[in-house]
Amino acid sequence: MAELVLKTLTKVYTQAQSPAVDQLNLAVRDGEFIALLGPSGCGKSTTLRMVAGLESVTAGEIRIGKKVVNKLHPKDRGVGLAFENYALYPPLKVRDNLAFNLRAHGLGAKEINRRVEEIACTLQIQELLDLKPAALSSGQKQRVNMARAMVRRPSVLLLDEPLSHLDARLRVELRTEIKRLHAEQRFTTIIVTHDQLEAMALADRIAVMNEGKLQQFDTPLEVFNHPANEFVAGFLGEPPMNIFRAVVADSGRLVIPDTDFALPITPGVKKLIDSRKELKLGIRPWGIRVSQTQTDGSVPGKVAVVEDLGDETRVGVRYGEVLIMSSIPVTRRYRPGLQVFLRFNEEDLNLFDSITGERLSDGGYEANQTAPETAGKNEIQAPVSR
Amino acid sequence: MASIQLSGLTKFYGKRRGVEDVSLEVGDQEFLTVFGPAGAGKTTTLNLIAGIVTPDRGSIRIGQKTVDALEPADRNVAMVFESYALYPQFTVYQNMAFPLRSPKHRLPATEVEQRVRHFATMLKIDHLLDRQIQALSNGQRQRTALGRALVRRPDVFLMDEPLSHLDAKLRHSMRAELKEMRSQLGTTTIYVTHDYLEAMSLGDRVAIINQGRILQVGTPEEVYFRPATVEVAQLFGDPEINLIEAKIRNRQSTSVRVQALGEEWSFPITPEIGSALDKLTGDNVRLGFRPADVTVGANGNSSLHGVVYSFEPLGTKSVLTIESVAGQRVRALVDGHRTFQVDRRIEFSVASSSLIFFDPESTRYLIRSIRTEGDD
């Protein structure tokens, strides 16, 4: 258990035009669960590999606990890495796969045995110990893979897309298990993933990366509700956030071109918009109210798409090139072609600079900004005996 | 435009079952989604209809014609492949024009040009027509593959997981677009997917297939709210439906008392449920309820007890895994604003209007507790 600090960590590949990881600053608290989230090629895996020592560092510093580990051999860093493709040793039984690393560190046979049994119990793989990797299902392989990373009691546990090769059902199941495991064991953990749901579900804080740069580093709800820029806003959330171009009209209202939306500009918003004439407006599908009757501030439109998904209904309304998707509780009322009225919840609006994509200030429309919750604050209660 | 009729289609690859005894009718202009996990036989079904694979047994009719003996080129079906199967040596335009230059579907050059441009505009790839395939993004390739199928105006569209290789964001917008486009095309379509959202969103009806056999065919509402078997119920919804074994302790005409999740609790029932329960051989029943139908918080007598096993926020909603008194876990979908600490003791209840009853022996659907909005 230890904290992990990355200071202006940079990785430049010789042939690449731009850095794979660009001056990344990240401070992970002791016992915290961090997700590195981003699309493929954003530098998240490279970061993880640098921390593990599998990739050299171009510039910057990696500190685990009190020690700068930049130059240390992977085995001396005290990190445990669960590889994406499992990378289990095929000729060895699960037991020996787990013991492999401990033997390399010269532990006694008795101690090794004790630790293997212990970790197998934690990850519920006791019955698998005498099987070879080829006999395991993919879910079992992933458990063994994680057990191998944890058995040496690393100061930092690194998980590289651990769930990406599993089918949907198993993924949700193992996600819950990992979350539970972390609540019990409190390993300092970094998970690399491109799945935003996985990141939100698991992590205490999410570091969203794109093109080698850190976009935002905050709690899941903060990242979700107050995205720092247009990229983060678009990357998190399913269905994705509606993002429109909006212009400040002469009428003093915020107008979405091609549509009849003209939102009033409150003094607070005016301050944010400043002298800008154009900006980006983002609203999540859940922040849009749909009704069949006109109310104050609602805008008429024709239903273009209806998706009935069991627990929710999604209604898409088209204005020329703009398709506005909303998500509402399940209803059978809407059919394509029907006239409806849309209304944006003001507290759900996000404003972004039209050029940089940066979020306009810290408040925006929303009033009830919640204080970021920190992992350290969570009092751990003794696990219920089972 | 044509209907499709599959009767008793069977195909084995050596000892491995591709599909067995698949019978299915697709109406003219209907959009049918075929849904199932990987290796269920979905693609085999499509390949059989297209004529790429020949069946061991069974017969296929498209429109009025039995097509069993016809070559793929003569069946007038167009297919969108999961791998896109674009011709890498051609440009986007050449790919889309390729079917219209074939001996079977040859058109005059001006009309080829016109059709390709029409559909390229519709698919928003008109600015890419001169690009090589290698220079396209995944999403653009997908659109090109769609375009190549559309230009033909075939009797039948076959789509094999066309969205599965797109990233999540693109998949959502493309799904909506596809749904919008559907009404303009009006061609009979069979759409294969392993994503239940796609299956429900796009399909007029959904055929659920697993291990080469069809489990249920029905409207999205039917398969979601009245799943034919436990297996079907488990395939729809994320997180998965909760399934628990309940022992019936005491039954009155309007309510039933059960022993489940380590506690005794009761819920109201209708006469229809009562007669459905009468058909059971024992006094056990399997109950299914969606995570969204679990309410967390004290709720008088019907409250159940448990501890928070795990809490996973997902934005607007969070998944709460509750360990019940009996140790069995129940998943609940709660509002995104609420937070729960692991190992906290909580009370929860199951909406009695959302219970689905299954026969514990056969795992088949019996009845669900109350009319849903889906029945309007």
Next chain:
Amino acid sequence: MTHSRSPLAKIGKGLQILLLLAYAVFALFPLLWMFIMSIKPDSQMLTTTFIFTPTLENYATVLHSDYMQFFLNNLIVSVAAVLLSLVVGVPAAYALARFQFKGKEDIAFTILSFRFAPEILVILPLYLIYQRLGLYDTYFGLIWVYQLITLPLLIWILRGFFEDISPDIEAAAQLDGYSWWQVFLRVLLPLVKPGLVAAGLLCFIFAWNSFTFPLLLSNNVQTSTVIALRYLASDTVHYGQVAAAAAISALPEVILALLIQKHLVRGLSFGAVKG
């Protein structure tokens, strides 16, 4: 890989270059030696290596002899052998790549195993068969026996190329309204073109360099590879002329290789169609 510190890395890089250079010299030296010999007069052949009066006399002698006839023979036989291999080998490679049939891997291996056996092993029975069938000392006889060299190579290279093309592409083209032959000609062949070029060229080189078969299965219809020997066998050894003949003989290969170098590297390195 890991923790490469920059000075060490530099030394490593330098060492790498040195080793590669050494290998290049080692590989190219015989060629250079041959060329030098070919422009040396016989009298200076055995004296100091690099000090001599250059002469084209050797080339003149060779070009004015009947050597060019044998050169032409070699060209005819090798090109024809490659063409025959293409006609037979492309469908065979396709079949081995696409269809599942009994003994498929055994057949593929048998074809390849022709390449393992030393030519000298089969030459005696072949010689007798050729005498009987009247194939001895004919163009066709040589083209026929060259298939032992070229066909396995071609099939094995092209099989990989066909395997890399997704069957979906074929199915797509069939659904687009093309018959199987049209699909093959219009879609598949263009996709395996890099492989065809690479395999064809390699086959040509192997056929061209073939020595044992023409030496023993032919007499008048002789190839330049074998005829180069003639300059050794007469009263004195004309090393200069041997070298000149060899240089001329190597010329088509060098030219071909240079012309299609791009395809060759592409064809051999990734037999992949990524689309």
